[in-house]
Amino acid sequence: MRLATWNVNSVRTRVDRVTAFLERSGVDVLAIQETKCRDDQFPHLPFEAIGYEVAHVGHSQWNGVAVVSRVGIDDVQVGFDGMPSWSSKEGVEPAPEARAIGATCGGVRMWSLYVPNGRQLGDPHLAYKLEWLKALRTSAAGWLAEDGDAQIALTGDWNIAPQDDDVWDMAVFSHSTHVSPPERAAFAAVVDAGYADVVRPHTPGEFTYWDYTQLRFPRREGMRIDFQLCSPALAARVTGASIDRQERKGKGASDHAPVLVDLTD
DNA sequence: ATGTCGGGTGTTACCCGA
Secondary structure (H helix, E strand, C coil): CEEEEEECCCHHHHHHHHHHHHHHHCCCEEEEECCCCCHHHCCHHHHHHCCCEEEEECCCCCCCEEEEECCCCEEEEECCCCCCCECCCCCCCCECCCCEEEEEECCEEEEEEECCCCCCCCCHHHHHHHHHHHHHHHHHHHHHHHCCCCCEEEEEECCCCCCHHHECCHHHHCCCCCCCHHHHHHHHHHHHCCCEECCHHHCCCCCCECCCHHHCCCCCCCECCEEEEECHHHHCCEEEEEECHHHHCCCCCCCECCEEEEECC
């Protein structure tokens, strides 16, 4: 079985590319982030036409996450227990955002996660990001406490570069989010809860994201911020992993590349 | 920050978010 995660930066703009990727890559379960649409706007038909079912949550033009599967899609859960809310502006009641959806697909509990960006050091959005990750860690630890043999994949855009070599130049990020110690500690806490980054060992020195500006992609100036973290029982099934750099090329590319994991049957 | 992308709208010019 093959799992993938991909921040597509608008599923409506990119639907042809995403379905072509599914057909080309043989991915069985795809976690999508930044669909940037409401549920009623999600393009279900092109996915169903090639044999995939969709579970999606989207409340507005922001965020939006989905799981797409051709091996079944059961027990869909929107958000996780304790997931913090966010208010886009003063005077607006905080509400849960469309940043997490889980579904069981072919025996794997697949989560599509879009971790808050954090914006800038000192911004309230960074405090929200850290709270969000702490709550995710608590929930994810609980899932393993319930069933130590559970096959769980925490996949998506984590908006964190855990190591210095996960960005092209640390000097550029000296006053930025994504590399700050609290963010890295929040990521490490999820790993410590029992979820291993199964992709890094197979993709040394590779990036998953390149900014649209400044010719970052041709200059190979990227970041590794998209991950698949797997529970012990799932990590034991991993036979390989890759980052599909090809998908960042050409007109109409997302700024993120798909991250793939192969499992034994 | 923005030499770029998305989405949106009090739309054809600007807003926000990444």
